[in-house]
Amino acid sequence: MLCYYTEEYCPEALSHALKSRLPNVPFIGCSSCKGIMTEHGYHEGPVVGVLFIHNDSACAYGSAIADLEHESHGDPQLIQRLIDEALQDADRVGEVPNLILLHATPGCEERYIDAIDETFGTHIPIIGGSAADNMIQSRWSLISDKGASRNGIAIQLCFTSKPLTTGFGAGYSPTTFKGEITLAQGRLICEIDGLPAKNVYQQWINEHAGESISEQYIFDHIARFPLGVVAGSIYQQPYYKLTHPIYFLPNGCVELFAEIQTGKEIQLMTGSREQLICRASRVVKEANTQNYHESLVCGAIIIHCAGSMLWLGDGIQQVYEKLNSQMNGQSFICPFTFGEQGRFIGGENAHGNLMISSVIFYDSE
Structure with missing residues (x-):
């Protein structure tokens, strides 16, 4: 089971209630920004939604959760411990899952993905989203059948007998404005082409769209102009990993919701309303093109x-109509998250912002 809910719900009480009613069902979930979406429509909060996946006895699922108040966020040994716990929970010790669900509170998602890839020694498809709240006030949380956390990580290892496909995409287009990151640290861009990153970013938007971005960050405005780094290419066409600013700092740095590295080329991206309305259904359609045996679609998890x-x-109503x-x-179930994890078409797992991630489940032939 997966469970998504808005910030109005107490995660500890929700986890306990679900566990009491469903004592033998492994589950994870996270808080979602302002609402959730299912095949029945967009549901504005306060709201709780669940998706059940019923498989035969050959399938297995195992979950694990860690609260990071007293742990090192980037410690690979933490991921190793969670994977060991989830494998034991699934009774599949020594085996490799065919899907990993990942939810975490914002902060170190890239390190979690790297540690998962390193532990298994291969790029197992990951789908996930970073827990969100309504106003970026750290009112996000995670739940599982093992407990709840307001600062942590939860994983579920899936051993399914039926086929599945995954998708991960951006839906934004590159502009002509780009430069080299000459100074970065973690989730801070300090300089682009040797100049304060804040000034460069503001200038790019002004020259591209004729708009001035004020010192005070406005979440739904900045979402129009994310920053992109080329993640790879397919048929000589690049695909991008996106991130977007959270705050402009007084020293000229720009704080992001994803890590960035010095030396990378970064580019101003843009997206029209029509592009953003269509992209969730497009990511699902592209994932479905991998359904080579034309098996019957029976459900999906979509991270928006x-x-x-x-x-x-x-416009989210139009997103729903196209997706449905x-x-x-x-x-299907679809939370709205503050970071998305998925597997690019090139096979690599990644964490980005303003992305769409999906997994489609099929009936066997």
């Missing part, structure tokens, strides 16, 4: 960025 959802406003049409009315 909160930033573009907020910018779209009432693409899914042919089959069950």
Whole structure:
């Protein structure tokens, strides 16, 4: 089971209630920004939504959660311990899952992905989203059948007998404005082409769109102009990993919701309303093209960025209509997160912002 909910719900009480009613069902979930979406529509909060996946006895699922108040966020041994616990929970010690669900509170998602890849020695498909709240006030949280956390990480290892496909995409287009990151640290860009990153970013937006971005960060405005780094290419066409600013700092640095490295080329990206309305259904459609045996779609998990959802406003209803049409009315659940984890078409797992991540489940032939 997966469970998504808005910040109005107490995660400890929710986890306890679900565990009491479903004592033998492994689950994880996280808080979602302002609402959730299912095949029945967009549901504005306060709201709780669940998705059940029922498989035969050959399948297994194992979950684990860690609270990071007293742990090192970037410690690979923490991920190793969680994976060991989840493998034991699934009774699949020594085996490799075919899907990993990942939810964490914002902060170190890239390190978690790297540690997962290193532990298994291969790029197992990951789908996930960073817990969100309504106003970036750290009111986010995680739940699982093992407990709850307001600062942590939860994983679920999935050993499924039926086929599945995954998708991960941006839906924004590159502009002509780009430069080299000449100074970065963690999730801070300090300099682009030797100049204060804040000034460069503001200038790019002004020259591209004729708009001035004030010192005070406005979440649904900045979502129109993320920053992109080329993650790879397919048929000589680049695909991008996106991030976006949270705050402008007094020293000229720009704080992001994802890590960035010195020496990378970074580019101003842009997206029209029509692009953002269509992209969730497009990511699902592209994932479904991997369904080589044309098996019957029976459900999906879709992770949608909160930033573009907020910018779209009432347009989220059109997102739902296109997505539901693409899914042919089959069950799906979609939270709105502050970071998305997924597997690019090139096979690598990554964490980004303003992205769409999906996994589609099929009936066997």
